[in-house]
Ligand code: HEC
């Protein structure tokens with residue numbers, strides 16, 4: 001930290017504490033011009049306001065917290081570049097840069113110095129490894145009707161997937177619902193597992209505004225797209241949109257119902273089912289077309305490993321099976 005910022009922070013921090021002390025002193029002064037406990041001369045429906053000071057216990061306590069604050073600044077880093085008398089650092093190993101951290105990790109690996117996290121992971125793997133191994137030997141369909149497997153799958157889902165897909169897997173704007181029968185990339189056990197292992201990156205839904213000849217083009221195509229799910233639109237606008245829809249058919253299908261390559265869905269949503277990834281209001285559909293969309297589903301094979309992915313796949317698969 002440059003000395004300017006160091007001084008800036010120190011002055012602000014100490015200034016605040018001193019300010020608190022002065023405020024306390026000020027509030028303890030008797031400005032009313034009457035003795036403590038006497039009436040201030042105000043009366044509201046017969047209830048009189050007395051000149052009562054701040055309770056002693058309260059002001060003492062406030063004073064103690066201020067003194068505590070000074071003590072804290074003395075012991076711990078906080079005042080700019082001053083490191084505190086305890087030598088404590090927020091990174092418990094004193095690592096302050098990414099390079100340092102990487103070097104330490106490499107050193108630990110080379111010398112078999114296992115840190116706490118690794119030890120815990122190792123212990124957990126030893127305990128739960130056999131369970132996942134047993135699950136991995138069974139098919140996803142089979143696991144999808146096994147309550148114990150689904151429980152494990154659900155737990156893993158809540159930990160790893162719910163922040164995007166929701167704790168009920170019903171998704172939200174931009175993150176697909178996994179509990180319905182509408183799939184971007186297919187809903188067979190193999191498709192789901194593939195989505196998880198490799199991740200999915202929506203490719204090709206570029207911004208179309210220029211290619212559609214500007215704002216009116218976008219509005220026309222949007223009107224046509226909206227008409228596909230049976231809603232009222234301006235017929236003329238939809239008609240000229242339909243002509244332009246040929247540009248979209250390669251991915252979304254000539255009828256807007258999505259398309260597949262050799263049976264595998266291409267990831268371009270069905271536009272005719274009134275199920276929307278990003279929203280179906282005219283404004284949002286126009287936005288999808290105007291600016292493009294690019295959802296990214298992370299790949300999980302290196303994060304969770306195939307055995308865990310297998311069990312989560314069974315959980316996800318089970319959600320759309322009733
Ligand atoms: C960072 C957000 C995020 C996380 C975390 C995430 N996903 Fe996704 N997932 C997405 C997005 C975005 C898509 C859609 C990609 C697209 O638009 O092409 C998707 C797509 C999918 C699909 C394909 C859906 C279809 O209709 O074909 C499946 C299955 C899926 N996710 C399951 C999971 C599971 C299980 C997990 C936890 C291991 C998970 N996701 C974690 C964002 C996420």
Ligand code: HEC
Nearest residue numbers: 202204205248251267268269276277278279288293294295
């Ligand atoms: C190269 C393939 C491709 C072409 C061509 C394409 N799209 Fe898309 N479109 C996609 C993909 C993939 C997505 C999903 C993006 C995501 O998952 O984040 C998408 C999403 C959309 C959405 C959002 C759907 C929703 O459920 O919210 C709309 C609307 C849309 N496209 C309309 C069009 C229109 C209109 C055209 C032609 C002007 C077009 N697309 C051309 C691939 C394509």
